[in-house]
Amino acid sequence: MMQAGRSGAVCGRFGMGLLIAIGCVPTALADVTISARATSNMSCNNGICEPIAPRAVLNVGDLENYIAEFGNMTVQTTGNGVEAENIVVDATFASPGSTTLNLDAAGAIRVNAPVTIGSGGQLAELEMVSDAGGELGILSFGPQGDISFGSASDIFGINGGIFTLVDSLPALASAVAANPAAFYALANSYDAKGDGTYRSAPVGITFTGYFEALGNRISHLKIANSNYEYVGLFADVDGGGGFGVVRNLKMEDVSVRGAANEMVGSIAGYVSGGATLSQSSATGRVTAGDSSQAGGLAGGLAGTIVSSWARVKVGGGGEYAAIGGLVGNSGGSVRDTYAAGTVSAGGTVAFIGGLAGESGGSISASFATGAVNGVGGSYAGGLVGAGLGSVADCYATGTVSDSGGDDSALGGLIGFATVGAADSYATGAVGGVGSDNIGGLVGYDESSDGFVDTYWDVSTSGVSQGAGNIDNDPGITGLTSKQLRAGLPDGFKKTLWKEKASINRGWPYLRDNPPPK
Numbered sequence: 001m002m003q004a005g006r007s008g009a010v011c012g013r014f015g016m017g018l019l020i021a022i023g024c025v026p027t028a029l030a031d032v033t034i035s036a037r038a039t040s041n042m043s044c045n046n047g048i049c050e051p052i053a054p055r056a057v058l059n060v061g062d063l064e065n066y067i068a069e070f071g072n073m074t075v076q077t078t079g080n081g082v083e084a085e086n087i088v089v090d091a092t093f094a095s096p097g098s099t100t101l102n103l104d105a106a107g108a109i110r111v112n113a114p115v116t117i118g119s120g121g122q123l124a125e126l127e128m129v130s131d132a133g134g135e136l137g138i139l140s141f142g143p144q145g146d147i148s149f150g151s152a153s154d155i156f157g158i159n160g161g162i163f164t165l166v167d168s169l170p171a172l173a174s175a176v177a178a179n180p181a182a183f184y185a186l187a188n189s190y191d192a193k194g195d196g197t198y199r200s201a202p203v204g205i206t207f208t209g210y211f212e213a214l215g216n217r218i219s220h221l222k223i224a225n226s227n228y229e230y231v232g233l234f235a236d237v238d239g240g241g242g243f244g245v246v247r248n249l250k251m252e253d254v255s256v257r258g259a260a261n262e263m264v265g266s267i268a269g270y271v272s273g274g275a276t277l278s279q280s281s282a283t284g285r286v287t288a289g290d291s292s293q294a295g296g297l298a299g300g301l302a303g304t305i306v307s308s309w310a311r312v313k314v315g316g317g318g319e320y321a322a323i324g325g326l327v328g329n330s331g332g333s334v335r336d337t338y339a340a341g342t343v344s345a346g347g348t349v350a351f352i353g354g355l356a357g358e359s360g361g362s363i364s365a366s367f368a369t370g371a372v373n374g375v376g377g378s379y380a381g382g383l384v385g386a387g388l389g390s391v392a393d394c395y396a397t398g399t400v401s402d403s404g405g406d407d408s409a410l411g412g413l414i415g416f417a418t419v420g421a422a423d424s425y426a427t428g429a430v431g432g433v434g435s436d437n438i439g440g441l442v443g444y445d446e447s448s449d450g451f452v453d454t455y456w457d458v459s460t461s462g463v464s465q466g467a468g469n470i471d472n473d474p475g476i477t478g479l480t481s482k483q484l485r486a487g488l489p490d491g492f493k494k495t496l497w498k499e500k501a502s503i504n505r506g507w508p509y510l511r512d513n514p515p516p517k
Contacts, residue, residue, distance in 0.1 A: 097122025230269025453491025
């Protein structure tokens with residue numbers, strides 16, 4: 001069977017290796033797209049569908065018919081003298097039991113619609129090959145995309161590696177307890193409401209393996225902690241003794257509450273030893289006790305969070321706490337992320353930020369939009385409370401406030417900075433009772449390297465100076481909203497930044513990490 005034609009380009013979130021960036025697949029790239037459109041530029045014979053031109057479409061109904069006919073079906077990007085790049089799934093389809101489906105891409109595999117493998121009665125197999133991105137390839141999911149299996153006994157593999165399928169949190173916890181370094185995949189979305197309230201992390205043992213959630217959701221997880229060090233779905237994800245990777249996980253409507261002196265997050269209490277959270281998200285609420293580190297995704301970070309986001313209300317913490325919309329205390333790498341939840345501290349001398357409470361690592365190509373509220377003597381920033389590491393190509397739009405305390409430092413982007421920032425801006429209103437250190441960009445600048453090409457919106461911030469403790473701080477420039485929306489300011493690279501009146505209220509946004517619609 002052979003039909004000729006052309007397909008359009010596909011826009012989605014793709015990435016690079018285990019550390020996956022967010023972006024758009026431009027028209028220059030060639031994809032095999034599984035969609036509701038008519039099959040074009042594809043040749044399907046004897047259980048193999050391959051392109052006859054770099055950009056091709058496989059109709060989803062045709063694919064289901066081929067699977068039923070051949071039983072063992074392969075869709076690949078390599079044809080006779082033709083090489084496409086990615087496989088993109090844009091339409092819902094099912095592969096029934098007693099069948100094997102192979103998706104073989106020279107580049108990435110992107111799933112934008114629900115895919116069902118198996119029916120629960122007979123075993124089914126899904127094998128995915130992505131030649132880009134290293135050992136486990138590049139696999140990503142759109143907001144509506146996921147892969148679910150009819151049974152945890154079905155077979156799933158990536159690049160020849162076989163994953164153990166789990167279909168519940170108790171099953172995941174039991175499997176990890178038996179082998180914390182193995183590869184696991186979430187067989188379907190799971191509602192944890194029936195589990196009741198956990199008193200510690202469901203996966204309490206340090207996890208050093210690989211958890212591929214396949215775009216599936218874990219909803220209504222509730223943890224009311226009773227004095228464990230690390231609190232979250234995973235207590236500790238550690239990369240020191242293996243992979244230590246959690247990918248493509250969507251947490252929804254979580255409620256996680258920790259006690260004093262803990263690391264608290266929805267996905268992990270601690271991401272340690274170079275471990276990675278990738279392409280994952282969370283909504284809900286995270287609450288911490290005194291002297292704790294709490295974040296929408298992770299409490300503490302000594303690894304990487306990439307291409308992930310949180311819309312989590314994060315609060316509590318008390319004195320000497322680090323509270324952030326994405327991560328509480330980061331000594332690792334945060335990039336291509338955003339946080340949109342309200343962040344608040346429950347005591348004085350706290351570090352609170354829209355994205356990170358305290359960061360001694362690096363933050364890049366990220367933004368925060370949630371309000372940040374302190375209660376007196378806080379170091380509070382729209383992006384970072386205490387900036388002890390690098391910040392580049394970031395922005396914050398949330399309000400920053402403190403209810404009282406002359407020792408507080410409040411900034412639209414960073415509260416207190418010992419390291420400067422570059423190519424970044426803030427627009428949020430900043431104000432506090434009794435504080436002398438209020439800046440449109442940074443509350444208190446103690447950096448030696450300084451700020452470079454950074455800006456604050458004088459129209460929306462209500463603040464006349466960029467740094468609270470330094471008049472006319474070099475490298476920090478105030479612009480009106482009209483000026484900031486009139487074109488990219490000096491230093492902002494067009495390869496990274498873009499402006500459009502209908503996006504981000506006209507302010508600059510990151511090309512590969514646009515704000516959600």
